[in-house]
Amino acid sequence: MTMEYPDPNYTRIKGWGVDADPKNDPTYPMKKYTGDDHRRLDYRRPPQQVAEVEVLHSNERPGLSAVFGTRQPPSGLSGQLRRFAFRYSENSFAHWLPLLLADRVNVAEGILNDFRNGIIPNIMREKGMGAEWKYNRKKLIKKAVITLAVSLALLSFLRKDRR
Amino acid sequence: MLAMNYRGPFRVRADYYKPDPEIEHPGDAIVRVTRSCICGSDLHLYHGLVPDTRVGTTFGHEFTGVVVETGASVEKLKVGDQVLVPFNVACGVCPLCKQELYGNCHEANPGATAVGGAFGYSHLAGGYDGGQAEYVRVPYADVGPTIIPGDIHPDDAVLLTDVVPTGYQAAEMGGIRKGDTVVVFGAGPVGIMAAKCAWLFGAGRVIVIDHLEYRLEFVRNYAQCEAYDFRSLGDPVLFLKKTTDYYGADVCIDAVGCEAAGSFLQTFTGRKGMLQGGSATALYWAINSVKKGGIVSVVSVYGPTGNFIPIGNVVNKGITLRANQASVKRLLPKMIEHLRSGYIDPKAIITHRVPLEEVADAYHLFSAKLDNCIKTVLIPPSAGA
Known part of the structure; x- marks a missing residue:
């Protein structure tokens, strides 16, 4: 591969160097330091949103933030797992791993809820197979043929084994 | 209302039965969404990699809209205002916000102290529904939302909510001096914008590394830089x-x-195994490619559990590692100025416009990198109403 060095004439690049700042090395003052850090949480907080649903909060803070989202409060088995997870700090795998597990359990709960609400989830559509059919048809057909062939081979092997 | 609805990894759909959002705090506003993008970081949610992503959540942290209702204490916005809404939910009064670290607000996310609040980014970022919907609740409406100036194109406005400031901050945190060689790993929308913005700080050479040829070709033209396929480099x-x-x-x-x-x-x-907070290949390469005493700037998303990176090399090479979520509100005035000066042209990265009803196809298109997709904008049916 040839190494291309750029044209040193930067006038071709509109705006070249407009934000160059000789003091910007290595720690450009991104933070507009006010000293408020040393007051810690001693500041006039915004009004507190009322929690009308269960909202889990990290045990690394004393309570809820002034505002928060209220959709999808913890429920079911996944909710139990999330409550368990929030007993541990963000520093602990015992916090994150149960949350990941809860997310997977929640997927199954979502399918059950759909059925309960009279919705039959169209999983192929949810996976965006419309776009795959439109833009990647050959690969989709190939995948479908391979899946079918492997399934048939497996089925025939299992039947043979049973005999 | 119509809204995107997460059903599990690689599964989303457009649902009509999602309840309309309501004012839940005096500082809230309700916004009718006019445009909403799918961000590369939405794909981490879509792929099931972000802990506490609950089924039923509506994603979307890059959106513009029209104010349709305001809470009792909102003073700066009124019904009918066209606004762009930064992805950070920020209170404006905590010590972090006062120091312009709007991405690190302490009053926007009960679920994790290591993460600020963000729209539509799971309960890890506050549990807010996002803008891939007809309507969205916007907390702290006097702080983040910015009225879109009349001369700013709506497509540019929606990209000012995240991708432009994030790309700019990536370059800014690099502490670029005139003549510096800047390497950007990733030719997605943020990488493209970071490469473009590196020139504004006076970079002498900008190199982008990726493996998708169509994106490399795009960034070569858009950001006037060198771009290489890492698969061909050994x-x-x-x-x-x-x-x-x-x-x-x-x-x-x-x-x-x-x-x-x-x-x-x-x-x-x-x-695949989720034994670390995602694959840290780009960061690994960045640390190993930078000079001794160089700067590595990170604006990309990683999981909270930790990653395998050569921290020994960070020490031995004396590298400065700088990272944060973009502080959108801090950067917006400058971004609008640069847009007006013609230094950046955000809307040129939009490759797809998709009706919100087809959100499942839009996610798959972006995730699978089909049809040379770079940036997708979702348009709700009520956008023009």
Whole structure:
């Protein structure tokens, strides 16, 4: 591969160097330091949103933030797992791993809820197979043929084994 | 209302039965969405990599809209205002916000102290529904939302909510000096914008590394930079050392994050096995490609559990590692100024416009990199109503 060095004439690049700042090395003052850090949480907080649903909060803070989202409060088995997870700090795998597990359990709960609400989830559509059919048809057909062939081979092997 | 609805990894749909959002706090506003983008970081949610992503959540942290209702204490916005809404939910009064660290607000996310609040980014970022819907609740409406100036195109406005400031901050945190060689890992929307913005700080050479040829071609033209497919380079770190006279790049920017390709070990442990907070290949390469005493700037998303990166090299090379979520509100005035001056042209990165009803196809299109997709904008049916 040839190494291309750029044209040193930067006038071709509109705006070249407009934000160059000789003091910007290595720690450009991104933070507009006010000293408020040393007051810690001693500041006039915004009004507190009322929690009308269960909202889990990290045990690394004393309570809820002034505002928060209220959709999808913890429920079911996944909710139990999330409550368990929030007993541990963000520093602990015992916090994150149960949350990941809860997310997977929640997927199954979502399918059950759909059925309960009279919705039959169209999983192929949810996976965006419309776009795959439109833009990647050959690969989709190939995948479908391979899946079918492997399934048939497996089925025939299992039947043979049973005999 | 119509809204995107997450059903599980690689599964989303457009649902009509989602309840309309309501004012839940005096500082809230309700916004009718006019445009909403799918961000590369939405794909981490879509792929099931972000803990506490609950089924039923509506994603979307890059959106514009029209104010339709305001809470009792909102003073700066009124019904009918056209606004762009930064992805950060920020209170404006905590010590972090007062120091312009709007991405790190302490009053916007009960679920995690290590993460600020963000729209539509799971309960890890506050549990707010996002803007891939007809309507969205916007907390702290007097702080983040900005009225769109009349001369700003709506497509540019929606990209000012995240991708432009994030790309700019990536370059800004690089501490670029005139003549510096800047390497950007990733030619997604943020990487493209970071490459473009690196010139504004006076970079002498900008190199982008990715493996998707259509994106490399795009960034070569859009950001007037060099762009290389790492698959053709053998060892990309060695290539970068050779091309910088065996010295290393002055600045490396990680604009890829937790779904990086290029290393079997990282992919297996990070993306498939979830033994680390995603695949850290780009960050690994960035640390190893930068010069001794160089700066590595990280704006990409990683999981909270930790990653395998060569921290020993960070110490031994004396690298400055700088990272944060973009502080959108801090950067907006400058971004609008640069847009007006013609230094940046955000809307040129939009490749697809998709009705919100087809959100499942839009996600798959972006995730699978079909049809040369770079940036997708979702348009709700009520956008023009």
